[in-house]
Amino acid sequence: MKIAIGHTRWATHGVASNENAHPHFDSENSLALVHNGIIENFDEIKNFLINKKKIFLSETDSEVLAHLIAYNYKKDIIKALKSSLDIIKGSYAIAFIHKDFPKRIILASKDSPMAIGFTENKKEIIISSDPNSFVGRNLHVLFLQNDELGFIENNEIFIFNKNLKKIAKQAEKVNCKNISFSKNNFEHYMLKEIYEQPFTIQKTILGRISKNSQNCYFEEHTIDIDFLNRFKNIKLIACGTSYHASLLASYLFEDISKIETRAYIGSEMRFQNILNIKESLIIAISQSGETADTILPVKELKKNGATVLSIINKSNSTLSRESDYSLYLKAGPEFSVCSTKAFTSQISLLLLLAIHFEKLKNNNKSNSDYLIKNLLKVPNEIKKLLKRAEEIKKLSIKYAKYENFYFLGKNLMYVTAVEAALKLKEISYINATAYPAGEMKHGPLALVNGNLPIVAFMANDKTYDKMYSNVIEAKTRGSPILAIAKKKDKDIEKIADDVFYIDDSIDETAIFSSSVFGQLFAYYIAKERNTDIDQPRNLAKSVTVE
Numbered sequence: 001m002k003i004a005i006g007h008t009r010w011a012t013h014g015v016a017s018n019e020n021a022h023p024h025f026d027s028e029n030s031l032a033l034v035h036n037g038i039i040e041n042f043d044e045i046k047n048f049l050i051n052k053k054k055i056f057l058s059e060t061d062s063e064v065l066a067h068l069i070a071y072n073y074k075k076d077i078i079k080a081l082k083s084s085l086d087i088i089k090g091s092y093a094i095a096f097i098h099k100d101f102p103k104r105i106i107l108a109s110k111d112s113p114m115a116i117g118f119t120e121n122k123k124e125i126i127i128s129s130d131p132n133s134f135v136g137r138n139l140h141v142l143f144l145q146n147d148e149l150g151f152i153e154n155n156e157i158f159i160f161n162k163n164l165k166k167i168a169k170q171a172e173k174v175n176c177k178n179i180s181f182s183k184n185n186f187e188h189y190m191l192k193e194i195y196e197q198p199f200t201i202q203k204t205i206l207g208r209i210s211k212n213s214q215n216c217y218f219e220e221h222t223i224d225i226d227f228l229n230r231f232k233n234i235k236l237i238a239c240g241t242s243y244h245a246s247l248l249a250s251y252l253f254e255d256i257s258k259i260e261t262r263a264y265i266g267s268e269m270r271f272q273n274i275l276n277i278k279e280s281l282i283i284a285i286s287q288s289g290e291t292a293d294t295i296l297p298v299k300e301l302k303k304n305g306a307t308v309l310s311i312i313n314k315s316n317s318t319l320s321r322e323s324d325y326s327l328y329l330k331a332g333p334e335f336s337v338c339s340t341k342a343f344t345s346q347i348s349l350l351l352l353l354a355i356h357f358e359k360l361k362n363n364n365k366s367n368s369d370y371l372i373k374n375l376l377k378v379p380n381e382i383k384k385l386l387k388r389a390e391e392i393k394k395l396s397i398k399y400a401k402y403e404n405f406y407f408l409g410k411n412l413m414y415v416t417a418v419e420a421a422l423k424l425k426e427i428s429y430i431n432a433t434a435y436p437a438g439e440m441k442h443g444p445l446a447l448v449n450g451n452l453p454i455v456a457f458m459a460n461d462k463t464y465d466k467m468y469s470n471v472i473e474a475k476t477r478g479s480p481i482l483a484i485a486k487k488k489d490k491d492i493e494k495i496a497d498d499v500f501y502i503d504d505s506i507d508e509t510a511i512f513s514s515s516v517f518g519q520l521f522a523y524y525i526a527k528e529r530n531t532d533i534d535q536p537r538n539l540a541k542s543v544t545v546e
């Protein structure tokens with residue numbers, strides 16, 4: 001069996017350079033190590049090792065691991081690893097090789113995912129911090145849990161618990177063979193994934209709605225009134241685009257299901273005083289299911305007795321293993337760093353949940369059937385919108401010259417604007433800031449001038465008139481206005497320089513077409529600016545460090 005290790009580094013400590021690239025070595029070049037995660041007390045350990053005459057070649061936190069394990073190695077390499085990990089603070093998925101064991105890869109993980117995929121006869125064993133790398137393969141997969149360590153040697157996998165007791169782990173069969181890396185003739189994964197949305201939304205909702213469109217089902221778990229009655233409120237946790245989906249859900253759960261709801265940013269939640277944990281239904285949302293900023297608060301809440309329902313795109317993920325219940329988006333793998341189809345599937349599923357909760361609470365007197373009927377129209381509305389991509393492209397080319405944008409909206413359209421602004425920032429490197437339109441007069445209006453266009457998300461009947469006035473306030477001060485409005489609201493042409501009309505859908509589903517407009521607008525601006533659309537600088541698809 002031939003062995004090799006490698007790592008695509010996402011820089012945390014030290015710039016992206018050859019010196020900081022993995023693998024890292026100890027001073028005697030006896031071992032080579034790759035690490036995903038963050039070693040929080042690396043400074044202290046580094047000073048200790050420098051005093052022991054160890055020579056460091058990089059600025060990374062990871063290098064201390066290589067020196068430390070080599071320093072602790074006397075006779076037993078596993079014991080050396082264990083005693084090193086005992087003093088490490090932080091998160092890690094580690095793989096290393098040592099010259100004394102030429103056929104062995106040694107591993108360990110804590111708060112950083114590590115999957116071991118292997119063929120039936122174990123002739124091939126692949127270790128990865130992201131099971132996405134198994135795409136195209138049909139493998140058995142073991143997931144290392146916190147504090148587990150082990151090694152691979154001669155077609156065998158050996159795993160130990162934290163007391164160094166050998167354990168037998170149950171493998172899962174993960175069939176990624178039929179998942180294709182193909183872009184299907186699209187120039188970018190992002191564009192392909194945008195165009196998949198009529199189909200992916202269908203995958204998320206169909207099969208969860210009864211034939212007469214009156215009931216919702218979640219095949220993964222029975223969510224009935226006894227389940228719902230266990231909770232007084234809902235707390236959502238997520239990051240980035242998934243956080244925007246959870247923010248939308250906080251409006252939907254309060255408006256439709258009449259359940260008190262709050263959305264939390266994962267990386268903030270750990271430092272907030274969270275009240276009434278046991279009586280809250282915690283809903284964690286993540287495309288990848290591997291986002292450390294979402295997983296860590298989930299783990300803490302679980303320790304304090306929380307019930308966690310997660311909404312994930314990828315099965316076999318760390319978040320699904322940490323949750324009591326998981327619902328899956330079924331949107332298929334999302335490769336572009338910039339999330340698109342996962343977002344629209346998340347909001348479809350969350351809208352369905354909001355409807356389902358309303359129905360459970362109101363028994364036979366539910367008044368949300370019209371919501372289901374409108375949700376079922378969404379795939380077709382998006383199909384129609386995608387046929388108008390050329391119109392959006394022309395608008396994007398016109399606006400691509402600006403360096404700063406305000407994205408405005410009110411109510412559900414405010415959150416839609418926040419998500420659309422993130423898309424533009426992420427892939428075109430243009431500064432786009434989203435505000436609830438009413439906030440403009442409380443400060444942001446000071447920046448408004450002819451060089452700062454406003455992208456006004458107007459497709460919300462509840463707030464259209466107020467939004468109209470807020471847009472006039474910016475127009476009066478010179479901002480170019482691009483409005484996204486419902487077809488019936490033609491009066492917007494009086495004040496907007498450009499208007500993109502979407503179908504006259506209800507407010508709860510207008511978020512879909514408006515979001516797809518935002519995705520394509522960002523895509524074509526980025527294309528005009530010739531940026532790396534699928535892999536924007538400084539970003540990674542799943543962020544497994546805090």
Ligand code: M6R
Nearest residue numbers: 240241242286287288291338339
């Ligand atoms: O996998 P997750 O949904 O947990 O990822 C959360 C964010 O990192 C992710 O949504 C990020 O904001 C996207 N790159 C946005 O397009």
